Every structure is written in C-alpha cells, then in structure tokens.
Amino acid sequence: MAGCDYVGSLPTVGxxxxxxxxxxxxxxxxxxxxxxxxxxxxxxxxxxxxxxxAKGLLLLLCxxxxxxxxxxxxxxxxxxxxxxx
Numbered sequence: 001m002a003g004c005d006y007v008g009s010l011p012t013v014g015x016x017x018x019x020x021x022x023x024x025x026x027x028x029x030x031x032x033x034x035x036x037x038x039x040x041x042x043x044x045x046x047x048x049x050x051x052x053x054a055k056g057l058l059l060l061l062c063x064x065x066x067x068x069x070x071x072x073x074x075x076x077x078x079x080x081x082x083x084x085x
Contacts (some may be wrong), residue, residue, distance in 0.1 A: 010046055016083070019076045 021040070025033045026069075034056040037046045 006054075008049070010041060010048065010052075013041065014048055015075065015079075019072060022072060025048070046055055 021037045022033070025036055028036060035053050038053050038056075042048050
C-alpha cells in the first residue's frame with residue numbers, strides 16, 4: 001500500500017498508515033487481508049488501481065511470510081522511534 005518495487009503506492013497511504021492497517025487486520029488470513037484493506041480504503045475514497053489486489057497477493061506468494069513479518073515489525077519500530085524523537 002505504501003509502495004515498493006512491485007506494487008505502487010496508494011494515494012494518501014504512507015508507510016505508517018499501511019503498517020497500522022496491516023496490524024489492524026493481522027488476525028485475518030493474508031490472502032483476504034489485502035482485499036479487506038483495499039475495500040476499507042476505497043470506502044474512504046482512496047482510488048484502488050485495477051489489479052492492485054492481485055499484484056499484492058502475488059507479492060505475498062513470492063515472499064516468505066516470516067521475512068515480511070520481521071521487516072514490517074522492524075520498519076514499524078524504526079518509524080515510531082524516528083517520529084517520537
């Protein structure tokens with residue numbers, strides 16, 4: 001949602017907001033989570049590009065889950081430290 005080499009960012013969604021949304025829906029299976037978050041954002045007026053959910057799912061399938069979780073937690077911690085200083 002905040003963008004990477006494979007999937008572009010969504011308007012008004014930065015790294016902190018993206019991480020907060022992923023954490024909010026962490027109990028939902030990853031394959032459903034992206035769709036739920038995109039539907040939530042669309043309901044808030046964010047334009048979701050065609051095929052965005054499919055690209056996100058492909059990225060999840062190609063990246064080991066443990067790597068994604070660790071990177072998200074590290075990034076979240078770092079951002080919170082930087083923003084609170």
